[in-house]
Amino acid sequence: MNTAHYAHWPQGLPHHLITPSTSVYENLRISALRYPDKAAIIFYDSVLTYRQLHQEVLALAGYLQQVAGVGKGDRVLLNMQNSPQFVISFYAILRADAMVVPVNPMLMTDELEHYLQDSGAKAAIVAQELFPRLQPLIGHAELKHVIVATYADHLTRDTNLKVPEFVQTASQVQDNAQVSGWRTVMQAALLPSEHLAGPDDLACMPYTSGTTGKPKGCIHTHSSVMFNIVGSPTWSGAIVPNHVSLAVLPFFHVTGMQSVMNAMIYCGGTLVILPRWDRDTAGQLITRYNVTSWTLVPSMMIDFLSNPRVDEYDLSRLNRVSGGGAAMPAAIAQKLLDLSGQVYMEGYGLSETMAPSHLNPPQKMKQQCLGVPYFNVDSRIVDPTTLQEVRQGETGEIWIHGPQVFKGYWNDPQKTAEAFAELDGKQFFRSGDLGYIDPDGFFFFTDRLKRMINASGFKVWPAEVESMMYQHPAIQECCIIAARDAYRGETVKAVVVRKPGNEVSADEIIRWAHEKMAAYKVPRLVEFVETLPKSGTGKVMWRTLQEKEAATQTS
Template structure:
């Protein structure tokens, strides 16, 4: 195990920690007993206490069990934006001894069908603005029940904040077999059975993908989920209940889920919820509720600091500002430091590790750096061909061993076997990311062994987008690559060979793609070419196109 970074370890902090050997739901139950009257959720000035949060979680868990037939180990799809209902639904699924399958609310019907069929979920909990995309699957796939929530039901206090129309929208859930409104589900008054899930039961399955195109489920137990829910606030010193966290990262994504939602619930802190990024609302909420912790991606910080109204907000109470997904530009990090005295704490993690494996030490933060392997993590830089560790400073693949590493890919033993390798008698996860370790033991990201585009922190898998693009009648051949984008960091570009006789324009193809896939996956740029470069075996040489694009 590499210990080069130990001289830079936070003073008084242990190198390894022990975490509770209980279900993640119990974190909520315990916080509700300790702090029943403290605010758990703040939603546009409406407050939900810990006692009330736990009461609603139990009611929804009872409904899932008694009316939807959810049993121990079942998968339940969760499809909504940040909201009180997301948190309630998440913990209700865990309380029902089932596994949460969080999905991006930007996904379209064809994409959702894969998640439903692959996970075997028979129940979904969705928000009403995204439900029309899920509705065709209820009763026509294995999905037999859906519970539909309206965000406006939780706008229970007057507010002068700008509330988006989709949040204000009144309840409007279509009458459909197998579909119940959120309010009706809670009003049924169902009490759940005894809680049975333990540390090694199934807990959460975020989906990720690779070069094969179809997203695959990352199986996490309560044990692997629990680790970063505890480790994250421990590392940043945010373990007391008086912490107030601003939730702007989506809860369906592991960073928002773990570093914000689950960490706050474990500690008994308050979560200030924003369903969608809004720089003015963020500034107002930080000021009004004296937010102490904020986890966000660089594109959000760039937008926030460029706001001409920034001077109206009091952000001096922030004690920790952290994130990842992409490197924070040095100029933005400097401006943040000047305004708040805070250094942006960068980290590194994956869906397979349920958020962080690396974080910068609070007293020794390097910019554009992944940080050091934190509690209980053994990380190595390994030659991806020879499987031998490379010398310090040389590039290799980042390998990870720790309690937050997933169990494997759902129903895919071959991909699971390919994702792991043994070194020094330990089972390491092969991240697919390339990087190096400096002389102080800090890790840096350099490239991707896997093919992936990182658009504002959203991971876009080219093969998946290509598979969708081939459905367009004008597309004869297509290769998806990353293009530089001043705001998003990277954006999606389609290099297309048109079918003979087709006169489809780039705008036609982009508009079509918007209707077929989530916005972050949709190509922003389409380039037409006569032919794609290919190898002697006929494989498209995507690296050639990628290198050509980056050389522009």
Template sequence: MKAPIPETQAKNTAHHAHWPEGLPYSLSIPDTSLYVNLQVSALRYPDRPAVVFYDTVLSYARVHEEVLALAGYLQKECGVHRGDRVLLDMQNSPQFLIAYYAILRADAMVVPVNPMLLTEELRHYVEDSGAKVAFVSQEIFSRVAPLIGETCLTKVVAAAYSDYLIEPTELNVPDFVRAPYAVPAAPGVVPWKEALAAKRAPREHQVGPEDLACMPYTSGTTGKPKGCVHTHRSVMFNAVASPTWTGVVVPDHVALAVLPVFHVTGMQSVMNAMVFSGGAVVMLPRWDRDVAGQLITRYKVTSWTVIPTMMIDFLSNPRLGEYDLSGIKLVSGGGAAMPAAIAQKLLDLTGQQYMEGYGLSETMAATHINPRQHMKQQCLGIPYLNVDSRIVDPITFKEVPQGEVGEIWIHGPQVFKGYWNDERKTEEAFAMLDGKRFFRSGDLGYMDAEGFFFFTDRLKRMINASGFKVWPAEVEAMMYRHPAVQECCVIASKDAYRGETVKAVIVKKPGSAASGEDIIQWAQDNMAAYKVPRVVEFVETLPKTATGKVMWKALQDRELAKQ
């Protein structure tokens, strides 16, 4: 017998007919900081694997010991205090997880950033967050180095992934992972191993559920990326709710972390979910379909969160038959719809239906997930534990009838507090409905008769390239630095592999002889690879409104009509 529907969720409850058997509609979560999840798992399961990195296995006891040492170093050697922001710029690795929880144990807030970002992009994250300390892996250290002393950043703990390649392995380990530590000695730069060896004991843990915990950055249609302020409570919710919903809340699960854990999906649905449960996280810094198959086989992976482009590549591997996938009990993901043919091939191979979900940086991952017993393809799922979601007319702020398209609004405990130092954008992001404060997602969709949500379009301008969110306004702002660009409008172009790719429609300056290849090469040198326009089209003029604004929607519609 299911629990009664809470009064706060008593509207739009058609989806409760498909609610997972035995689960309540609302979930109580720990009233502690997120760090305590690691502390508890280390006490309960000290010898169980916490992280697997190629063939190196780190126990919960060891991970916790190193977290305490680094937390003490942050506090006593780096001057980190309660509420300070600490940058975390690494690929999937033991160091990422350890640094993440060390920052939390030091009572500070994690600022995770995409390791593909270049120096000028990183400058904004440092200056906007006010981070004085950063954890950085050595293969991207050169991008951060110019910011030390030139910005508020004064100290960097630099790490080599090879420090955790203790066991010999015949797995294909990339050169950047095997490379020994080689960061040049410089003021403000401390090797990871040196920070650990200092063995500084941290002060008493002070923060609670309402303190700052994590600030992933996102962007809108205008301006630079904005920090999404999350407390320990909002991060804790999905760290607990996600494994509870999917059934991987027991400690014997093993999750393959191939999605980047700097991003909220990998961070929450994989890393933080496993730490809460006491499960193991198998880390892979970069996608490699053969190594993924070998790790699934060797470590009996039970849970895999993956995006469609990775799954398409994995299932097309001629060596697929060599891998034992029988242990997999859950395959899930989001960010882009899984093609029906690929989902069917996965089902035929593993017996697992791809579980799609929906969430944003502002909601610290999922707000909607498909229920196991009634999954729909190319569907966001249903509003899950503690979540109230509506489809609302973005102009009138009135709910639209079932089946009609409107903006997806979300009310739930995982919703962020607001944008860092931006009261105006925060105010614009929320609206009241039925006495509750809802986050306006900026995504358009509709709800079917069973209460399942479907995505149709974006109210905001955003390109989804292989799961990476590309914000056209940010790319345009950088493109204008090119000497040949007089005007530029960035739109999405369909791509058979990436789903969407970036296209730049450009008006060249008079007399410029720059080619599309020239501009693409320049972009590759000046911005993260996933943002680089793959297609350049030169035009005489850009369509504009009477007030002079570029009509990006007209260009986007024209592009889609061609495909």
């Protein structure tokens, strides 16, 4: 184990962190006891105190158990934008001793069907504007009951902020035996039974995709989720209830879920929530509520700093600006520093590690750098072929051993076995990312061992998109590759062979794709070719197409 990074360790912090041996729900219960009248959530100027938040969590947990039939270890799908209801739902599912299955609100019906079938979720909590996509699936697989949330129910005060129409829309839910509106649930005020879940029980299952094309559920217990809830704010010195965090990263994604939502609830801080990115509203909220911490992806920061009104906003209370998902361009990081005095803290993590395994030390932050293995983490750079550790400075696969590493892929023992390897008597997770370690012990990303496109921090797995594209009646063959994009970093490109005699256009394919898959997966570019390059065994040589695309972008 390389310990060169210990020389740059945050002053006064231990190398190994002790975290609570409780369920994640207990973090909310304790904060509600400590700070009952403090603002837990601010949503377009409407305030929800910790006492109110906890009361709604108990009411929803009781309803899940007594009406939806949710029991210990059952999976509950959670499908909505950032909102008070997302936070309430997350903690209510845990309070009901069940497992949260968070999904991207961009997903369409065909995509949602896989999540329901694979997870075996017997209940779902969904936002009103997303309900039409889920409604046809009620009764399929194990799904028996759906609770529909309306964001407007938590708009309790007038505001001069710009509130999107989908947030303002009043409840239109029609209750029946299988569907319950949020107000119905709260008015029932059913109390949950004794809380039984402990550190080793199922807590959360974010999905990640891969080379097979089907998303895989990452099994996390309360213990693996808890570690980064405590570790992340401890590392940056944010464990004080005075902190106010602007929540713009989606809560369904592990970074927004852990480093923002769950970390603030643990600390007793305040979440200022935006359901959808809006640079003007973000600036107004930072100013109005003296935001102290802000986690976001580079594309958001690029947009924020390009706003001609940016000088109108008061960023003086910010003491931590952080993120990941993609490297922050040096010019943007410098502009942030000039404007706010803040150095952008970069980190590295995956769904399999429930957010960070590596972070930059606050007193020595390197740019375009993954950081160092933080509390309790042993990370190595290993030759992916020989499975032997490489020398410092050489490139290899990033391997991770730590308490936040997942327990395996749901219902997929083969992929689970392939994801782990032993080294020096320890089980390491093989990240599939390539990188190297510098003389200071800092990790840097160089390439991917697996096919993946990173579009504004969203992971797009080409095999998954290809499997959906083949449903188009005019497509004979298709290969998905990455194309450079000035704003998104990378974007999705489809290289398509049309069926003989078919003259379908690129625009027609793109419009069709928008109906079938989440917007971030949809190819922005379509190139038609006569044939795709293939190996002697008939496999499409995607890397040849990727290298050709890269060459056109640099020429």
